[in-house]
Amino acid sequence: MDTESMKNIPEQQQEWPGHTAGMDPQPDHGETSYTGRDRLVGKKALITGGDSGIGRATAIAFAKEGADVAIVYLPQEQQDAEETRNQVQQAGRTCVLIAADLRTEDACRQVAEEAINGLGSLDVLINNAGFQMAQDSLTDISEEQLHRTFATNVFPLFLLTKALLPHLKEGSSVINCTSIQAFEPSETLLDYASTKAAINNATVNLAAELGPQGIRVNAVAPGPIWTPLQPATQPPKKVEGFGSGTPLGRAGQPIEVATAFVYLASDEASYVSGTVLGVTGGKPVF
Template identity: 75%
Template sequence: MADETTQIPAQQQDWPGTPSKLTPPADHGETSYTGRDRLTGKKALITGGDSGIGRATAIAFAKEGADVAITFLPEEQADAEETRRHVQSAGRTCVLLPADLRTEEAATDVATNAVKELGGLDVLVNNAGFQMSHQALEEFPGEQIERTFATNVFATFWLTKAIAPHMRPGSSILNTTSIQAFQPSEPLLDYAATKAALNNLTVNLATELGPRGIRVNAVAPGPIWTPLIPTTFPEEKVEGFGSDTPLGRPGQPIEVASAFVFLASDEASYVSGTVLGVTGGKAVF
């Protein structure tokens, strides 16, 4: 993992960004993560698996013995191929499913294809997200609000609806929320609202799906070093990113992926309806 004293320098990328241009490089667990057979035989769909938290989760799941399918936007094909390379190097299958999940039809197609290609599904990780910052309420475009909610909330709902009928008792659904749900910042008004909605949806789905033996939990990351940061904030806001946490640094994607591994594993067999914070010390309650 990155040196804890490393500070993030000013930088910027065009959206949607790529991990190959991050300075310093992000840690997705390519060499730092050691699997312990906690997900042997499981089959998982991870949205937004081309980079950041999604890539790290795919790599960690593979090293724990799971086969995975990942979604990504078509323009992120090269990054998705890199994720697949790391999953395959761990000896597991990685199915690539390019898709824009902002419609119910697209989400349903992804669910159908993931179940078909993997031969079933035990874990769904709703991780794909969109954010773009603005300094004043009047600057938020209407089309951005729609995109943020469609990507972060609607896609999660549609995928869960489509995949839950294929899941057996012991399966799990995991949502990526955020510290923004608890400590919202004004430049991320719409994004923060979607993450609060996902917290509510997680608890509600845990009640709905519990009788079927399906667990539903969420992970709330704090400031994590991914391409989302330099693509959605001005350079001066990127500099020193994460240094305001009690631990004094940003988190790495693999540090979030480790939480997803726990929640997807049988070790968490009695954990449902929980939001697990990975925030560097920022409060999640």
């Protein structure tokens, strides 16, 4: 795995939602660096935001561990989604593509139906899709941005989980993607950081509610991870040196976060529920 290049990320910018091909350096999703160990054999997972970044790396890692996956992505991310499917298929597993905007209950119900139809059943739901857009102050955050941030980051956690609940059986797992921003918020990401704090709370509450059914609910809190979201939502100067302020002195690779999702989805984590697992390069998550 190339971690040295993560110490010197150059200034750059993309239009939202960003694409993997335009990133410098190219992120590592585990295409060649990750080796599966049969930890998820026979499992079926739905991953939102699965076209690129953490979602792609998680889909690839799950496939290499023996799982079939369905990924959800925005229609304008089709190219990245097809590359994710290609990588999953190279690992010998099935990848169902579902293009959808998850901000409404109808969309979440449709995605749930397509995922079940495509995979046959479901063992793992990963609520990973997210939106952020850096702004200098509260007065720069428009009503439209506020709605998009909360409707993308928080609403599907409730709506998609609810839609899939009849299909989740004992031993199933729901894993949410929160952030270091919930614990150490950046002033320029006020609305985004607020959604991540909400996700932490929802994770703990859902773990309490679904525990009696044998369904585990956890969250992964990434730190600064090199994904298309960064050059597409941050000013170029903020992207330069991205992640250098962590104790490890660099940004993380997407595959370094995917390993946390693998663990929480696996039977190795059978007694782990209601927790937030930090993958932050040394920044505290408490």
